[in-house]
Amino acid sequence: MVIGVASTAPAYSLAATLGLIVVAVGLQSPIVVMLSFLPMLLVAYAFRELNASDADCGTTYTWATRAFGPRTGWMGGWGIVVADVIVMASLAEIAGSYSFRLVGLDALADDRLWTTVAGVVWIAVMTTVCYVGIEFSAAVQRWLLCLEAGMLLVFAVAALTRVYTDPPPTAIHVSASWFNPFEVSSSRALTSGVLAGVFIYWGWDTVVSINEETVDSTRIPGRAAILSTVLLLVMYGLVTTAAQAFAGVGSSGVGLGDPGNSDDVLSGLGSAVFGGSDVGLVLTRLLILMVLTSALASTQTTILPLSRTVFSMAVHKALPARFARVHRRFLTPTWSTVGMGAVSIGFLVLLSSFSGNVLADSIDSVGLAITFQYALTGFACLWYHRGVLTRSIRDLVFKGVLPGLGGLVMACLFVYATFVYADPGYGATSVNLPLVGPTGGVTAVGLGALLLGLLLMPLVTRGHSVTLKLQRSLLPSHLPPHTALDTASRYLPADSGSGVGGDWYDVIPLSGTRVGLVVGDVVGHGLRAAATMGRLRTGVRVLARLDLTPDELLSRLGDLVEQTAYEQHEDGRDPGRPARRSDEAEGVTCLYAVYDPVSGRCSLARAGDSVPAVVEPDTGAVRFPRLPPGPPLGVGGPPYQSTELELAPGSVVVLFTGGLLQAADGRDDGLAQLAGVLADGGRPLDELCDRTVSTLLPGPVDVDATLLVARTRLLDPSRFAQWELPPDPTAVATIRTAVRKQLGDWDLEELAFATELIVSELVTNAIRYVGGPIQVRLIRDRSLICEVSDTGHTTPNLRHAASDDEGGRGLFIIAQMTHSWGTRYTPTGKTIWTEQDL
Template sequence: MESGVKVFGGAASAVRLAPGPGAGRKGLKTGALGLFSSVVIGLASTAPAYSLAATLGLIVAGVGLQAPIVTMLAFIPMLLIAYAYRELNAGNADCGTTFTWATRAFGPRVGWMGGWGIIVADILVMANLAEIAGIYGFRLLGYDALAANRVWTTVAGVIWIAVTTAICYVGIELSAAVQRWLLCLEVGVLILFAVTALVKVYTSHPPTAMHVSTFWFDPFQVTSARALTSGILAAVFIYWGWDTAVTVNEETADSAHIPGRAAVISIVLLLVTYGLVATSAQAFAGVGRSGIGLGNASHSGDVFSGLGDAVFGSHGPGLFLSRMLVLMVLTSAVSSTQTTILPMARTVFSMAAHKAVPSRFARVHRRFLTPTWSTVGVGLASIGFLVLLTLLSHNVLADSIESVGLAIAFYYGLTGFACVWYYRRVLTRSVRDFLFKGLLPGLGGLMMLFLFCYAAFDVYADPRYGATSFDLPLIGPTGGVTVVGLGALLLGVVLMLVVTREHSAALRLQRSLLPQSLPRQAAVELASRYVPADSGTGVGGDWFDVIPLSGTRVGLVVGDVIGHGLRAAATMGRLRTGVRVLARLDLAPDELLSRLDDLVGQTAKERTAVDGAGSARPGEDEALGVTCLYAVYDPVSGRCSMARAGHSRPAVVTPHNGAASYPELPPGPPLGVGGPPYQSAELQLPPGSLIALFTDGLVQAANHDLDVGLGLLARALAQHQQPLEELCDRALATLLPGPVDDDAALLLARTRLLGEDQVAVWELPAEPEMVGHARTAVARRLADWGLEELTFNTELIVSELVTNAIRHATGPIQVRLIRDQTLICEVSDTGHTSPHLRHAANDDEGGRGLFIIAQIADQWGTRYTPTGKTIWGEQALPSGEGS
């Protein structure tokens, strides 16, 4: 953990970085909220009283008597998006919500924009809510003059933001407790208002009253489709805010299910509340354009200001209740201000935990277990935005409030599409999956897309709409609401390119350094997967490789760099190159790891010398502590030799029982940290065996520990007869069903064994006459194989190598021919001295043999064995003779 810093009056040890980016691993206070508290937070975030007060008049102005049904129709797209939230939360209860889910579905850039959409919407609405809270606070106290003064309302708004930020900072439980009291007061007064209004309609018969009619609930009676769309556009956003119940998922009991249920319940309760209040208010006040009529333009921003006295009266208990109506709007704005801080702070917090924004915003208070920098930061940003726009122009502030709808439609729609794409592979699994993971979220996303485009490019773009307009180059006069709304989102595109630059560069570098395609091997059938992390948290560390070796053998390697980002990707490329160079020397696995360990240690020492004693982090090298597993499989003998440097053991599935096991391998220290020497272990594998090499990111996902992950991998590999590509997909679907917080690599190899008709071996004594016998035997076998074209060159190679073995070594000599994709000729002896290729002088009697072999063989080389060495030469087969 990093040491804390003093934040919001806390001590230096009061905060710590989030332990990890996975769901439920960020250090927030888990289990603090139940279903009731989650529903309360979801309802309070929508500010029902204020939303109705500010929007009902606008809806009536657009659709007239059909205002109640239009208010209720706006419920449909919100319910569809709520289902998307529920399903995505069940799969990954991360407080980043849209940011996290869109990242998993579409990549880090789209995910970052989803998080930015939440931030933009919340900051824009915070300025308006705080100003409204200030205005209604003065009205409640009878200071109407101060309520009309911009300076004093701004000061009051700043105070309200500071107070609600402090409540959110102290803890989620205090926030929930405050919301329970405020919401109960708000809903109670709303219901009392609705019931009183309806009773007076049917008993006192006010002059503006109308009896409720079925005509009000027929949307086809709206004068035009444009008017209907505009009305729904105005009404749909009074439901906004219920997603806060999901944003606090990591602090909710049963985080995978309760937040999603709370979101759906909140939407349904809002439908009942809005339908009841809109119907009763219209029945009591009518839709007239004067007096208390809902169509009165002077009251369109606050229909309750004139209705309170009319419904409750202006004397005695009625005066008290009318004041309570004012208090209700005030508490609605205040509670929504507080609950708006919650999702914005947790979105920033999650983005910081995933390294999408500076990591200091991922700090958690040690006592309160709440985000510190992110909570304080969003409070200060909201204050700054409110003060800035108040100083610049009150008209721009007014237009910025209306533009919040664009940000809402953007990230709600993105969430709907993310749900469909994220679950696309399971939509046909059942009717329920198709309905709730695909059809309904997809329809919700399409509705939000339509509303976004219609609002941004038709309604809001009209220069006559709103309080301001701008003359844009190439476009002309454009409404200020569109300019502010789209401008805020486009600003996010610029910030996204800057913030995600390192992640994108690391991912490109990582992919460019990994094998672009696996080489075709006689020894094994291959398949692989690399899954990058969803953010900068994990990109850049894992790699795998397949290295062709002499004698049709193959080297398999997988490794994991501890660090992340560009330096980790570069380190991975350096180590991968080192492994390939050392592997081409035909070193045994344990010796290769020893040489690689020396390379890492030497590099670290050189970096220490360059950094110097005054460096902040002398000698730091991402290669220190790297884990690696290296295996060599020989398809002639069926033996597989392995060694590991701190890495997980591979999974092996034999064709006889089909059960995956993790064979015991001698443990070895990670590279560069020192410790006991590396040791190799050898397995005898029958043909058709499956070897799975993987990194920890595959088996240690957020939802399970190592043992559980290994068990899941074994289960996924149980169907080992299936094609390797399908097995890879099965393993990823089983082990990485949700967001990936650390990159993961998987390499599958199914072993083969060369047939007896592909290998010929002769054991010869070290006697000069054996050179002729070797040539004759080789020629005969090439004739059996139909490779007479290669007889002369092969006889020459065998003659030179056997002669050298007799002359420079002792003991028996082995000659081996391997016919596969190429023809390989090997001569083994007991000597340990390696021949060197050189140009012989004109008067030299020897030294020309290897030079001749190098000219006629496509490749040649030497490898050492426990009993001596083997010199080999490889020739291409005649056209059409490949196996």
């Protein structure tokens, strides 16, 4: 709370803004200052709720990215950077000026060169304080804020005492009309006053920017944000009422409406309130010191959110990675803190040398960046929590209504301020813009700074957009329905930059109504990882269609990865050195499962440390079956092994990548949280996916996360038939008759001729070339499936028989009469299958 209140610079904010509010609304300035608190309180609730869901020091950048995507998130982060850099220049200049006034060097206080030099020194000093550590920064803030708050209280009490005991000519008694907003002369005046009043509350969000450095980070920063705004309301209401009662609203002398005092009303009031005695002179100097310490405190606390936002953006790959470095001893963002201090110094020197008027207008333009950032945060809170707003009245109010209203008010203020500041007569400068004409310098600088971020955005988000588009195009666009099971999935890409990785999932229809389920995780990030993912997913689909067992499929896929790694480094290699393995696919984890709805059995194998979860249909118990270990793809090691699970109808099988557990305190804790969510496995699968993701990944996704959920079914016995045949040629006629009767029962007589021909050809070949027991199975699914199993291990080959060949035409005829056909091996032999369209 100390940092939150100090960040707003209460003394400096009142000194620089109170005069503007009085000019706009007159005697109603106290109520306007209090009304300005309301939109800030609404936005503070947005910060609190978002912080509770996602305690990331990137605040608006991270939250807007999660809610609306990396482009919107980048603009939110850019808005913070623009506002903080500009206000740093303002605060440093004020601190430099008051440093000279404190020691009586008023001539130097009015010299732009010396105030700029002093401002540069103060930025360097406060950057060093922030660099040394957050605890040292907090300790400094306690002393600075105690002095500031104490002097404001002494000033307010002294002013009110003088009003009722020894009133100056300008004094007026406090009236109830001061607190009636309907007494304001016009709605335009009220809006202008509120617009000016809103900015004196800005800065409390620093407490949320340091959330990751706070004990109980999901609760304490949000509570401090709310209480900080309330404390500011009390402080501003008291001081505004006391100052107006003492000085009045006149336009001369110490009157708050005097244009000559509009940029600093407290310095002039100090000597008038405290008098010319020795004590009065000391208190007047202390009041000047108070404004100085207020500016210094705000300078320091402005560095905190600025450096933390840049740090978070770098962690999420939206800025160069070096800005994400942390000092080993001080545990503070190294490049972010020092770099942003240097940028602020450069901005101050540049605008001071260019024009003092431009600097003044740039300071006023901070309001546009502030309202833009706060509006975006309010809307992000509403959209981020849209799925839980109907859960309770509290969620609806505090996660939806209040943040949405706060965002709407801030958006309206942003639009209004843009048009007000665009008046060529507003501010110290004006710019003649093409197609627009003369425009106020405040709007030109403020919108220009935001538009600069819009121009930079494609450069920093293009890699993410291209990678994510490629990743999305390579993943299944939808999961088609299957007879064997119901499925649902979720894929969460890393937030921004090259963070998008190579996670993938797939549901592959196989022969005999079986279904293959696969999830995989490619090592690395960016475009290469996404392309590698596409290569591996294609390889899995091709190998799966060969009806390979899970362990054999992973072995073949590992061979593919290893071969590709050597080929990529064959060119340009020193012949005397062995090829160095380096491929995005090396080290990939993969879990592959095949479920058979006829037998209810699921065969699985893994590469890496992936594990599935199984939810029992009756008890809801969650178990993580122990699978035989298998090395990641392409790194070599022991062979892969398959294992089989017996799954009851209605069982829920959950496949996921390690990214799903990234927010947990270790793998065991993550699996425990997952088991807790999955215990209610009877829910619809989409709802189960949403609950799992929201519980396990409440914060930013630094690593891609994939979740694939399937609920099993057994094939209805009325939809398949099977026969056991002896290796006797007379069995061919028997099976033809049985097949014809079964198709008649299924009302599929139009397929009887072709099916009899297929069955007789396959059974005849099995009897002639293999012998042993033979099994025939018909399955009526979305197609008619015919399977003939024997004990042989030789795969028949399709070929074109020559005109003088006596055989070799049977399989060719079968291929022409079916939609597809193939062979899969079993522990006891092989199965030849065919599919005919219904």
